[in-house]
Amino acid sequence: MKKPVAILLTVFLAVSLCGCGSGRAANEDNVAAVQNVVTAFGERLKEVSLLAPEEVLVESIQNKYADYVSEELLAQWLASPSEAPGRVVSSPWPELIEIEDVTELSLQSYQVTGAVIEFTSVEQGTEDAGARRPIEVTVEKIDDQWRITAFTFGDREGATVYHNDEYGFTFSLPDSWQGFSVVSASWQGQSVENGEIIANGPQVLLRHPDWSAQAIRQDIPIMIFTHQQWQLVQDGQMSVGAAPIGPKELARNAMYVFALPARYNFSFPAGYEEVEEILAGKPLVPDAAPTE
Numbered sequence: 001m002k003k004p005v006a007i008l009l010t011v012f013l014a015v016s017l018c019g020c021g022s023g024r025a026a027n028e029d030n031v032a033a034v035q036n037v038v039t040a041f042g043e044r045l046k047e048v049s050l051l052a053p054e055e056v057l058v059e060s061i062q063n064k065y066a067d068y069v070s071e072e073l074l075a076q077w078l079a080s081p082s083e084a085p086g087r088v089v090s091s092p093w094p095e096l097i098e099i100e101d102v103t104e105l106s107l108q109s110y111q112v113t114g115a116v117i118e119f120t121s122v123e124q125g126t127e128d129a130g131a132r133r134p135i136e137v138t139v140e141k142i143d144d145q146w147r148i149t150a151f152t153f154g155d156r157e158g159a160t161v162y163h164n165d166e167y168g169f170t171f172s173l174p175d176s177w178q179g180f181s182v183v184s185a186s187w188q189g190q191s192v193e194n195g196e197i198i199a200n201g202p203q204v205l206l207r208h209p210d211w212s213a214q215a216i217r218q219d220i221p222i223m224i225f226t227h228q229q230w231q232l233v234q235d236g237q238m239s240v241g242a243a244p245i246g247p248k249e250l251a252r253n254a255m256y257v258f259a260l261p262a263r264y265n266f267s268f269p270a271g272y273e274e275v276e277e278i279l280a281g282k283p284l285v286p287d288a289a290p291t292e
Contacts, residue, residue, distance in 0.1 A: 027104065030146075031102050031104075031110070033146050034102055034112060035099055035102060036146075037139055037147070037148065038099060038148070039096070041065070041148060042094070044064040044068070045087065045097075046086075046093045046094050047060070047064050047087075048060045048065070048084065048085075048086035050082060050086045050088050050281075051087075051088070051277075051280055054081060057081045058081050060086075061074070061077050061078060061081055061086075065084070068147065069147055069149070069151075070142055070147040070149045073150065073151070082280075082282070083282075085116070085153065088280055093119060094116045094117070097115070097135065098115050098117050099114040100114045101113045105138075109138065109139070109140045109141070110140075111136065111137070111138055112135075112136070113134070113136055114137075115135060116132070118133065133154065135153055160172070160174065160175060160177050160178050160180065161173070162182065167256050167258075168286060168287035169222075169251065169258055169284055169286045169287060170284070170285045170287070171206065171285075173206070174278065176274075178209065179209035180206055180209055181206075181209070181211075182205070182206060183204075183207055184202065184204065185202075185204070185205055185221075186202055187202075187203050187223050188240070189201075189238040189240050190238065190240075191237070191238065192237055192238060193237075198238060199232065201223070201225055202224045203221055203222065204221070204224070205219040205221050206220040206222070208271055210271075216269050216270070217270045217271040218270065218271040219275075220279070221260065222259075222260070223247055223260070223261055224256050224258060224259075225256065225257045225259060226256060227252075230249075230257040230259070233246050240261070240262075241262055241263075245263075247260055248262070250282075250284045251282075251285065253286035253287055256286075258284055260279065
């Protein structure tokens with residue numbers, strides 16, 4: 001009786017080992033497929049200019065990204081095209097995605113961590129890597145096709161960063177702004193009905209290191225409103241500044257709204273084009289829990 005039992009055990013072990021081998025092979029195939037999708041998507045980033053007119057940008061997102069992302073994520077980017085990844089300025093540009101790790105979340109879902117590598121004409125054609133911007137990507141199998149379902153950027157590594165603990169936000173600047181200064185200012189809000197001052201608040205100016213009284217450069221002004229103050233602006237009850245249009249919201253957290261003054265660059269000082277490019281990259285990130 002022992003011999004048949006031994007044979008059965010041998011067969012069971014062989015089948016089990018074969019199954020494990022198939023599982024490993026399937027997992028390796030999935031990882032390879034996920035990496036291929038993310039890598040191919042990374043090669044399309046430089047072909048989508050976020051500074052293009054909205055109708056052109058929407059068409060570009062549809063044409064370049066549809067084969068790599070889920071219908072839900074594509075619809076989200078088409079509805080808010082400025083939130084999509086892509087090329088913000090002419091240089092540097094996103095050249096590729098470098099994958100660092102692939103983690104299995106389920107048989108049909110993986111998380112990829114890595115970085116978008118940004119190049120300039122200096123790094124192009126060399127082995128030197130340009131700036132790195134960390135990313136987290138979720139890839140899922142949908143209708144037998146691997147598709148990106150979430151794409152999140154982190155801060156550029158080595159970027160010049162301003163962090164405001166009091167109001168709870170971070171603002172990323174290019175390396176050319178190293179040594180920048182911060183100037184405290186304020187804004188006043190007038191009643192649209194009678195012109196009386198009914199509110200005021202802080203304003204932060206980020207100032208380029210080359211700024212001087214003899215050679216004025218464009219500041220980056222950030223107005224800070226409470227939610228109640230901002231609602232007065234949105235309801236047309238309060239005007240801020242001389243421009244007939246109101247400030248533009250950059251971001252918000254649980255306590256404050258951060259906004260760009262209307263016509264902040266009306267005199268077109270030196271560096272205003274660079275500031276426009278910086279702002280187009282959505283560099284202001286609010287903290288989840290600002291200091292009260």
